[in-house]
Amino acid sequence: MPGPYVVRVNGDENLPEKVDVVVIGGGIIGTSTALELAERGQKVALCEKGGIGQEQSSRNWGWVRISRRDPREVPLMAEALRIWSGFDKRLGRDTGYKRAGIIFACPDDKSYEEHESWGKNLEGYQLPSRMVSGAELDALLPGGNMKLKGALYTPADGRAEPQKAAPAVAEAARDKGAAILTECAVRGIETSGGKVSGVVTERGRIACDAVVLAGGAWSNLFCGLYGIDLPQLKVMNTVLRTKPLEGGPEAALWSKDFAIRKRQDGGYTIASGHENIVDIVPKSFRYALNFLPALKMEWSSLSFRFGGRFFEEARMPARWNMDEASPFEYNRVLDPKPSLDMSNKAFNGLKAAFPVFNKAEIAQRWAGYIDVTPDAIPVISAVDQIPGFHIATGFSGHGFGIGPAAGRLMADIVTGRSPVVDPTDFRFSRFSDGTKVRPLSGF
Template sequence: MGPLVDVVPSSDRMPRRAEVVVIGGGIVGVATALALVEKGIETVLLEKGSIAAEQSSRNWGWCRRTGRDLRELALIEASMRMWEGMDARLGRETGFRRHGILYASRDEQQRDRHLRWLEHAREHGFDSRMLSPAEVVERVPGLAEPLAGALETPADGRAEPQKAAPAMAMAAIERGLNLQQHCAVRTIERQAGRVGQVVTEHGAIDCQAVVVAGGAWSRLLLQGVGERLPQLKVLSSVLRTRPLELPIEPCVSLGGVAFRKRLDGGWTIASSATNLVELTPDNLRFARLFLPAYRVEHRSLSLRVGARSFDEAFHWRPGRADAVSIYERLRVLDPAPHAPALAAMIERLRSAVPGFAGLEVAQSWGGLIDTMPDAIPVISPVERLPGAFVATGFSGHGFGIAPAAGRLVADLVTQDEPIVDPRPFRLSRFEDGERIRAQHWL
């Protein structure tokens, strides 16, 4: 069972037409819908389950520039400016606080990699810096393990995943958004060679444009219109503790474990060093594209055959307008967390910071991260289907960059000047000869 998410009511009226239909009630879909209605665009947001029920409420809650892929720097910088004023913009609490983010340099090799990223950060005017071992202990009181230093960005921050997307959705409704939850999209239909209609389980909606922001479901939705999106899913396991008073303010990654303070006084604990990939037909289908990333990340990835391996092989198919779809049969992706990973995180944290020795686990959950071969998102028109746009594949970075990502999608839909250069995020990069590679700085 996932974390408890703030409840958002659906709109009363099921619409039959709109200018734009956004598919997916995660934080990127919600941020897109919010940006569209703020532009005065008649928008409907469709969600097969409920707002932020999947990965958008299950992530770490970090809003970071630290160690970002260089291609994402402009996007995260724009997002950080938007996060700063988000509560005032929405009139609601998202939990955003600027307390910094710190990545430990466990050895000199990693410290050198951090220093190389820092050179790029300074070119962009970031306040990132390298900390000495003594300075790390000042920022993380009670740290009991030796480090070579740490990379820190003091102006980075954190927000609450269980609050942020719902707060954005409520504000969007107040600005005119029509939100329909428990309303799965079965198909996207063409009219005169372009998007003309979205067929849902509750009827069809005529529209001029559609945005696919379905997270881990986006590949299947685009397959339904004949588009190939090389996207896979990675299981991330997270836990939260009961309130525990410790004098640590920044979000901290020590390698095998990462942690950050929550508004409720507890701590969110996770790790990017232990992620699980369940083998599915898509793993074979996209193996060639993902192989370079796997070679780099193989130490943090575990492969297994499980129930979802067979379920996806035999039951995951694009929807049909006249039949119950997989999106209706599986409203929420709610995978169990990987128990050995959780145990390893707790052991590592208690060893590194003895102040956590008395932590009590309040809840744990799993979430499926939508990943791309180069670990940056697709935010792009779908060239073979005019009127269709996609925003997905955020590879674990989506929460922090969602505000500007949503604005970029809205700019593409309305053909306004884009908030950042969209070229790095184009869908066609997987076919136009660009070298597909991930950048690894942390």
């Protein structure tokens, strides 16, 4: 089953001989990084093995949220909300962004107290967020019949269209002088004097002084070529979208059974609120201890399966020569088959809670691989082992909304500017410096 339709970005025909920075990966993180660098006068080449935004950047829910974030991400997400508010004007293109609010449903006292406690993370940010209940909550969820203690409602949150956003950012980066190279996999990096001096792509070499790896679920494989151990696994999430429907809620809504977002076309994006599939692969065993704290916290929401993906990854080479095709050229787009059971369960739960959705027609289903780290927060960092090499990956399902600010922070690090937020929590070295690496909450 094909993934969602993504606005097409035609890649440049000519490969630049030399740039300041090569960005590997054309999702929301890579394109945002390229835009920030290009706007600062850096010569940039963005290399994408497939098409811009074809993987998880176009397959996510489309939420732009600060609510229920890991507290370590809150400062960066606050910056992201500021960027999104003027993003379309800055890009000169439509991302579908709208500040429409997000509601997190609380069915009982325990859930209510947890969400109310989380709200303290926004103190000092002047971002509207509050607990709601009774008539106020009913007004936010017209036509609903959910039995709720209350909800966390954050009007500052919003939504955008994943199938539009990364392409819009890539085109804006090109407007600023960046080279946008699609179907141009980077096979590896070159060094001179121990520092980055270039990359080798399937179309030839590009000299550069810095590289940013924003490769999403592929980042671990790329890093392994240089003995850099990036603990990263994949989780599969399934999404469906409906045709336009009148009468549904305007604000996005999360509950345990389902999560929904109104789309720009009047339809809805629908997914399970907590269920995901984990394919057991060879690296599942390698990183089992790293991910044990997260597994204990999220065990009830994960469905483990053993199947074809194990053998696909087992056959995938860990090393290759620069003059031969890399694994990135044999699989241009990760396009897993969606789980009908999970999406039907979410859809049926939604119809029970909001009878208007009994009239909704399913337009499409798709799935995507979320790349996760053991502590469920990203790596946005230089890599000490190879001066000039940087990583921006591992966003653990939180990357779409935070992407523009992550790109800004990565550009700050690459160019040596004072960082927009303290990047300490996102440093790559946390996996090897004795830090206790684990999620801070079940959110």
